[in-house]
Amino acid sequence: MAAAASSALHGVGAVASAKPRSAAPAVARRSVRVAAAAKGGAGPARGRLVARNAVAAKADEATAAAGSKSGGHELLLFEALREALIEEMNLDPTVCVMGEDVGHYGGSYKVTKGLAEMFGDLRVLDTPIAENSFTGMGVGAAMKGLRPVVEGMNMGFLLLAYNQISNNCGMLHYTSGGQFKIPIVIRGPGGVGRQLGAEHSQRLESYFQSIPGLQMVACSTPYNAKGLMKAAIRSENPVVLFEHVLLYNLKEKIPDEEYICCLEEAEMVRPGEHVTILTYSRMRYHVMQAAKTLVNKGYDPEVIDIRSLKPFDLHTIGNSIKKTHRVLIVEECMRTGGIGASLRSAIIDNFWDYLDAPIMCLSSQDVPTPYASTLEDATVVQPAQIVAAVEQICQ
């Protein structure tokens, strides 16, 4: 069992340590991007270097701009997404945006503000209210050679596009024998907001995680939002980018020079020794808040923002588990069938021997999200629960 596990680990480790599907091959393939990257001074490579330096730093420092040569500039998360879109649309004329109210209205969360004026209302397309159809339209356009960025006004609405996403987006590259590719980005805000009601508080990463052919990433800071958006647009695969309704106004200083984040990499938020806390999106902030309390109580948690929801970055996660031997997963998904459930299963498959305690997973209950704020808060994992869970694990 040990031999098998270690060989499995070795297999995973060996493959994962080989360069994952980063943007570098994508850069090499598209001459437009090589030129642009060269102009920015080997942008992607430096981007990743910057990321590595940044993630190694402690959470309360200015992480993103730590390695930045010039001063960097401060902006909000939705502006970072916007900046990424503008840069990519300038670089590549096949990138286009489609969704409800993205054009002249500028997007419900202002991510596409001003883009219609800059690029015209054919490239920034306002669509009628039919998610299945404009996602299908994005698939068709992608098969023809464009690189659409499809916005769901709220991730929950993309449930209506599930047929197109699962049966066509995820599959057509495979079933056509590689003849047609679908370099589409599907993005939108999801997660539990402030009293948005059950239908507008969906966590679609649970539902989509099973679809073969899709990649899923979740951004949580302005730095990784911009980096992940750029990487997603450059990727040849269909990527679903999960944003969170409550994180759009986060402010951070990001580098002036061009950078992208690797789609398959997790982000080390706070190195530590006692326990590995795996989280993503908004829960990262609840975890960091709990971490302050934990540090005061004498614990040293290692916090990793997994960022890549499909596939998991088992390399980073594995190294952390080998160090701490204890895992706590903090997620916003429901208990049943959430990202935490799959992550737990993947860790057991690969790192069983390194665990000193059962994996704990804190998630929302299997209930629709209620409207009343007190009830809503009770369905979302709060820092106090995280502190209690760490104390329990570390006994």
Add this chain to the structure above:
Amino acid sequence: MLLAAPSLPRTLIFPAHCPSHLIISHCFLLSSTSPLSNSNTPAISILPTSARAKLSSLLQPFVLCEDWIIASALGRRRRELIPGDMAALWLARASSQLARRSARSLARHGEPSPPWFLASVPQLPPVLGSPAALAAAVERSPSGRGFCSVRGFAGESGAAAAAAVEEPENGFAAGGDQAIDFPGGKVSFVAEMNFLPDSQKERINCYRVLDDDGRTISGSKFQEVSKEVALKMYSEMVTLQIMDTIFYEAQRQGRISFYLTSNGEEAINIASAAALSIDDIVLPQYREPGVLLWRGFTLQEFANQCFGNKLDYGKGRQMPIHYGSNRLNYFTVSSPIATQLPHAVGAAYSLKMDKKDACAITYFGDGGTNENVQGDFHAALNFAAVMETPVIFFCRNNGWAISTPTTEQFRSDGVVVRGQAYGIRGIRVDGNDALAVYSAVHAAREMAITEGRPILVEALTYRVGHHSTSDDSTKYRPIDEIEHWRTARDPISRYRKWVQGNDWWSDAEESELRSRVRKELLQAIQVAERMPKPPVAELFTDVYDQIPSNLREQERLLRDTIMKHPAHYPTDVPV
């Protein structure tokens, strides 16, 4: 007199929709009331100028001199004769209301107002009639704009006052009882409550060129084809028919797992393909292999896909008949019904961005028009119309969606009537008439590309074969109905009669063609059958652009299992 235009004094305006009988009646009034009938008659200013010609002829009897006065009735349907002494005041009020409304509507629609109008708006209009009335009117006029306010007139008749409701500023002419300015254009009002009928009295006509005996109907208009193209169309129709027969037999013999024929729809397949260019993007449902055949897909390539061997472009990943070829601009068939309709809009959107001289064409059946979450058909047609993309929506109305006849599918007059609901031009065509289909698609393509608009083509035909090899249609429809369509309405024999009638084809060539195609097909099947299947590695490629670590791991595990238990795995699949 009512609106002082600097260059044209005493100019009146009225909206274009004002019924001419009212204009005439008031003009008559005007001409008989003294204040206005003397010299210095003002010039016409009519919006739009297109109405001027019409009105000038109507008003000819009333012309007092070269130019004449026209007064507006403000769209009032009630024809009241206004007492002569009231005429001037009434006219003043009437045209000031009109002036305000027109100014608002012009400003809203962004049309440049004629210079005379703009200049006159802020000025104080000189008003004929008693100076006292003028003074009162000006005092009471709101915002000192100088218009004569409705309320500013003393002693107006009760009826006139009641009719002159001050207009709300939101642009909806509450006082206007002829028509309303609504988003999308003007809508006329009507006093009777009439529901639109659920259907027209007569069904939409069907465009047809060849009669049942293969003779062109006299007076018919169609797109001419050269002998070469005509013969190619014919031989491809025959090839498609033979291909369907032989592959169907192969499935029945257990050599392939599944097949789906296009029996009875050969004319739709080939004739529509012939009217397109190779740059036009084809998004099929699944009953259109003829389009691929026309474009050059070989019989061997068809066979390879059906057998799922290693030469299949789909790498053995899809069921038979799910062909796809990016080289020939034929998008891979995806089983769910009607998902290709929004794809077509996206592909056409891409063509529009690139400004290419090409269109997208997508095929679907009568069942597909009702399919899907939110109605892919509905939204795709709506999107295409709103975004003005060059797509041809080709509906093969073949009477049956597996076992559901069209009577249970929809209650509308087929599919073509739905086009109008989306603002899309449509045509109904005889799907078993190759020349009609060719002409219709040719014309549709022209329109789609030059005008940048979608077109709906409904081809009436019949699904002679079963839905697929998994279906026995004799269970739900009468055999004589099938036989009738298979023989008397066969598109291939109808077209052959025409081709032979032109002395372009003979029976000898017919039998030669059929035996040659049959032999070629059997050969292709044999070759395809013997060709090895794709290796296990192809199970994991193309899920993503490069194989990720988790899939590599799963592949390794699978290989290990096969190595350990070879007896449980087929020997002819390379590991």
